[in-house]
Amino acid sequence: MADGNQPVIIIKKVKKGGGGHHGGAWKVAYADFVTAMMAFFLLLWLLNVTTAEQKAGLADYFAPTAASKSENGAGGVMGGQTVIVDGAKISDRGHVNVTVALAPPAQDTPGMKYKDNDKDFTKDKDKDGSLDEEELKRQLAEREQKAFEDARDQIRQAIQDVPELSDLKRNLIIDMTPEGLRIQLVDQDRQSMFPSGTADMHDRTRLLLQKVSQIVSRLPNRISISGHTDATPFRGGDNGYGNWELSTDRANASRRVIVDSGIPAGRIDNVIGKADSDPLISSDPTNPANRRISIVLLREKQAAAPPAPAVEAPVIPPSLQR
16 A cells, blocks of 8 residues: 655656648648749740840840949949949949940832841942942842852753763853843754754653753743754745745744643743844854754843853853854
């Protein structure tokens, strides 16, 4: 039996929980992290969809390009708190001036010079402020001449790339004339563009014309087509059909192939039959090379004539000369 004078021992059991609530600070940190990640991925997306010009414009906008050249109270340039108000530490809210580069005009306008390589436009005026029209015409002529030279090279390359036309490269003469870019399909011994006495061209001639038309269609110039024969007399019957009619029919047959190849009919300026009046080899009027179809990409009227070195004389391959 316990003594009544002994102290009573009381045991208090305290429960300690392991998953208690620690407040909402972690939620704020997590929200800041998610916001930062969203901004980061948005920045990556913007960098991917913007062009180089837009990036340069943004960089120019945020980069200060003008600074005050005056000395302020601090004793030197940029010595104060701002660059627009003189004096040292007189304002904490001054703004830095920036210069934004504007993009050039998007289209050609009168009195503007156009550079095809970098799409740059600059004013070109005389001393009295008037527009230099002669300079503009000269630049248009140079650009047109360059387009003709590119078309000439592309036609020659296209002929080489087609095995069926490899033998016809000797029948193709391309040269520059005051009228424009001239493309001639000439006959050779035992290899003609048309059967004798008819305007029904061979299949290889049609294919050659189609390849030429594909290149010509990329240029806006109007087109002149002329047919030529040699000086050998031709009589097609009692109806008087001769070289004049034959050359005209061949030129018109060529026009139909060119239009069927995708060139608008409105670009055809004229279709002419010249018979033997304009021989390619004047010293030999009966030479087969005088039988030909001539296609000329006419120069634009407003463009000045190209310089003399750019005008080429027709180069007649030795195989066409007898």
